[in-house]
Amino acid sequence: MSKTVVLYKTRYGSSKKYAEWIAEELHGDLFDIEDVDPERLKDYDCIVFGGSLYATGISGLSTIKENFKSFENKKVIIFSVGASPARSEVIEDIKAKNFSPEIVEKIEFFHLRGGFDFKRLRLVDKILMILLKSKLKGKKRRGEELSDDERGMLAAYSTAVDFTSRKAIEPILESISKFTHGNA
Numbered sequence: 001m002s003k004t005v006v007l008y009k010t011r012y013g014s015s016k017k018y019a020e021w022i023a024e025e026l027h028g029d030l031f032d033i034e035d036v037d038p039e040r041l042k043d044y045d046c047i048v049f050g051g052s053l054y055a056t057g058i059s060g061l062s063t064i065k066e067n068f069k070s071f072e073n074k075k076v077i078i079f080s081v082g083a084s085p086a087r088s089e090v091i092e093d094i095k096a097k098n099f100s101p102e103i104v105e106k107i108e109f110f111h112l113r114g115g116f117d118f119k120r121l122r123l124v125d126k127i128l129m130i131l132l133k134s135k136l137k138g139k140k141r142r143g144e145e146l147s148d149d150e151r152g153m154l155a156a157y158s159t160a161v162d163f164t165s166r167k168a169i170e171p172i173l174e175s176i177s178k179f180t181h182g183n184a
């Protein structure tokens with residue numbers, strides 16, 4: 001039987017929540033990517049990794065990239081978790097900024113929506129988000145059109161949002177199910 005491991009890297013919990021849901025559905029093992037010995041990943045047929053997006057970069061991805069050669073013949077699924085909706089241009093942008101064409105070809109990639117609560121942010125993140133807010137406000141003042149995502153982002157500073165949904169993991173579960181049945 002195929003063995004699956006679900007790895008995650010989170011700052012505020014959304015990526016961990018998705019990883020827990022996936023591991024629960026699959027009865028797979030679950031680890032924070034910081035705590036796993038890469039040698040142990042050899043024992044699995046399917047590796048799922050989810051990391052949160054910060055300034056378009058997927059957290060924790062360097063560990064996956066460093067060990068990617070040893071994942072030959074394994075199914076590798078990577079998902080990002082961010083405030084942006086999972087539109088195709090958002091997904092293409094995340095892929096282009098985080099993966100080489102060689103890696104893109106070998107993985108299956110998904111983007112899941114997380115949440116945003118300005119009040120809970122660490123100081124460094126608060127400062128970065130304040131800078132982004134003043135950039136967006138400057139755009140508005142100059143009469144430049146804000147995109148729907150930018151307007152949504154501005155609104156989220158005053159009201160916390162949580163887009164996490166168990167339903168969003170279904171395409172990932174389907175993909176793993178196809179793989180495990182193919183290997184049964």
Ligand SMILES: Cc1cc2nc3c(=O)[nH]c(=O)nc-3n(C[C@H](O)[C@H](O)[C@H](O)COP(=O)(O)O)c2cc1C
Nearest residue numbers: 010011012013014015052055056082083084114115
């Ligand atoms: C400083 C900062 C930068 C962020 N950059 C992005 C981004 O580039 N794209 C995106 O979709 N979300 C971005 N977000 C939103 C986070 O990805 C979102 O809150 C996510 O749910 C965090 O996941 P976590 O709870 O697993 O850490 C950013 C949030 C902060 C605080």
